[in-house]
Amino acid sequence: MTTRQNKPKLLFATSEVHPLIKTGGLADVSGALPIALQKLGCDVRVILPAYGDILESDLSLNFLAETYLPGVPGKVSLLSTHLEDSPVQVWLVGHSSAFARRGNPYMDVHGDIWPDNAERFALFCKVIVLAALDRLHLGWKPDVVHCNDWQTALVPALLKQTPEAPPCLFTIHNLAYQGLFPQATFDALGLPATLWSPEGLEFHGQLSFIKGGLVFANRINTVSAQYAKEIQTHEMGYGLEGLLQYRREELSGIINGIDDAIWNPKTDPLIAQNYSAKSLAKKKVNKTALQEMLQLPAKKDIFMLGCVSRLVEQKGVDLILEFLETITDKPLQFCLLGTGDLSFQKKFVNMAKKNPKQISVIIGYDEKLAHQIEAGADVFIMPSRFEPCGLNQLYSMRYGTVPVVHHVGGLVDTVVDATDKTIADATATGFVFNQPTVAALSEAINRAHLIFNKPRTWQKIVRNNMNADFTWQKSAGKYLDLYQIMQQPFSKK
Structure with a gap:
């Protein structure tokens, strides 16, 4: 275990965060882990899309920056708010046609997958990269970028194009969801041509977002030690088991925690009767x-x-x-x-x-x-x-x-x-x-x-x-140890 000196500046990239937007467990993790890391001394920024539901809420939002991306019509903005009652800043990537729409992050109100998800999350990833390199001129550059699931997985691939980029951790929350799209989508997204290969983002003739994390991240982790073993098998590897076996030295598992402020029978306001192990x-x-x-x-x-x-x-x-x-x-x-x-x-x-x-x-x-x-x-x-x-x-x-x-x-x-x-x-x-x-x-x-x-x-x-x-305290400590290992010169390969 490394000593916990010089706590890192962390950019935590995710497609959903509780209580701002939630479809599943990723939101719970993204809402609780950054707060636990902040309590351990990390300087954390969470970055996610500015979905319509967030913009229409009563959150207090502040303007930070705006920019234009090649091939993307209209401007992209960056807004800020805070994660509940914590000091953790949330950066919201705003683009009206990509994110300010009704429905959940991935599907419309009828339950159909948004047909432009590749374009939407590629835009998101490109802005994450700009923020990570401080090219939005915010005066803050992370020591580590922590990406989660396929929606942010292009970030490690894009950062690898830049020598001064910070190291990336990529967390697999569920390998079954990979972000697979036709080759024509790769061509349309304006990604570096060198990324189209079996050693890059190509997966059996398709564009695989998740391979961006699995191939290019400095470290890979998933949300339990057992699952880290299982995804290296034919039964649970979804065709990526060979790649995960190849990177097994950089692959680990850290169990998720729970937010004890929300899930606590002694204080829970949503249950009929509070109780504890003693009652x-x-x-x-x-x-x-x-x-x-x-x-x-x-x-x-x-x-x-x-x-x-x-x-x-x-x-x-x-x-x-x-x-x-x-x-x-x-x-x-x-x-x-x-x-x-x-x-x-x-x-x-x-x-x-x-x-x-x-x-x-x-x-x-x-x-x-x-x-x-x-x-x-x-x-x-x-x-x-x-x-x-x-x-x-x-x-x-x-x-x-x-x-x-x-x-x-x-x-x-x-x-x-x-x-x-x-x-x-x-x-x-x-x-x-x-x-x-x-x-x-x-x-x-x-x-x-x-x-x-x-x-x-x-x-x-x-x-x-x-x-x-x-609780998240124990798991957050393991993440902090992993970030600090990644900052050491030998692990920035």
């Missing part, structure tokens, strides 16, 4: 409140399973659907909050209609209900086929809601399976199954149910969860 009896109030919210029979002793998830195959929701077919004669309840694939949505809604006394399904997302599920359920189910890190299992553990998870990615790195040994040595925090099958999921839930009916043992596992430390 677990109060947790049952949240169970009753959840049952009443969802119009399920209010039974304190019934085994209640919860899930907050995107409804896509990656999350293993098809396994949950199969499992729910088997619960009609069991003392179980299940509640789901999520949105995603329309066919999955329809199947879950129909399942709830067939069995309204045991199953409740809410399609969409509601922050208050998400918190209440974490506080009120006995078990949280995450049967993901792959999971780079996962945040919901961490939220669940913080709330003493025991996770049932598949043995993949960050779920492996955060959840300790309950066995006789781990229960005895007070390390058990959940129930882990090894195969993505309904039989394996059912067996894990049955194991959990058996121990749930042994209240003293169950409470030990609940307390183990609530006493685990997954």
Whole structure:
């Protein structure tokens, strides 16, 4: 571990930041990690697009700079605000036709992917590069640029064209999303011609944004040590496993943290009853409140399973659907909050209609209900086929809601399976199954149910969860160590 002297100036580039704009876990990380790094002494600037929803909010925005980019009509502006109540500055890249539109960052209001995403995020990357080189004349130049996912992955490739560029860290939050576009798009974006090769951004005849990070970043990391290993395999490498194996010496994993100011059952204003590991009896109030919210029979002793998830195959929701077919004669309840694939949505809604006394399904997302599920359920189910890190299992553990998870990615790195040994040595925090099958999921839930009916043992596992430390402070310290390694001359290759 390096000494933490001369804390770096950091430009943190991301396509979404909670609470400004959010579609998934990247926003949670981008909203919490920079604040944790600032508390460790880093001088942090977060840079993201100035989406329409942000511009229409009541945020106080200040003008910083404007510029023109070759081939981009109109001017590009840079505005600033602050990340919640912290000193962390947020720089917003403004371009009316690229970002000031209704819909989320990647899709329109109908759920269709924006056809010009390559142009939009290439523009974003070019402005990040200008900011990193202080060519917008802001009088501030970072020591390290930290890029996240494909939307910022052209930055390392473009910075490599400039000898005085700062080093780049590229974080993979989900390798399944790569930013693939036709070769004609590469030609239209005005990128250096030398980048079009298998050693550059070409991927089987297509332009691959993510290769910009994987090939050209000084260091690569992902959001769990297990996922860093998995993406080097044929099964989870999406054709990039050879490149990741080649760069394995520069590849590492750092588990995500959670924002303890938001996800804390002792202080959470969104749940019916606050509680802690020392007042677990109060947790049952949240169970009753959840049952009443969802119009399920209010039974304190019934085994209640919860899930907050995107409804896509990656999350293993098809396994949950199969499992729910088997619960009609069991003392179980299940509640789901999520949105995603329309066919999955329809199947879950129909399942709830067939069995309204045991199953409740809410399609969409509601922050208050998400918190209440974490506080009120006995078990949280995450049967993901792959999971780079996962945040919901961490939220669940913080709330003493025991996770049932598949043995993949960050779920492996955060959840300790309950066995006789781990229960005895007070390390058990959940129930882990090894195969993505309904039989394996059912067996894990049955194991959990058996121990749930042994209240003293169950409470030990609940307390183990609530006493685990997954706050951002520890993870931010590891990132800081990585930034400082990158600043050393040997790692700027």
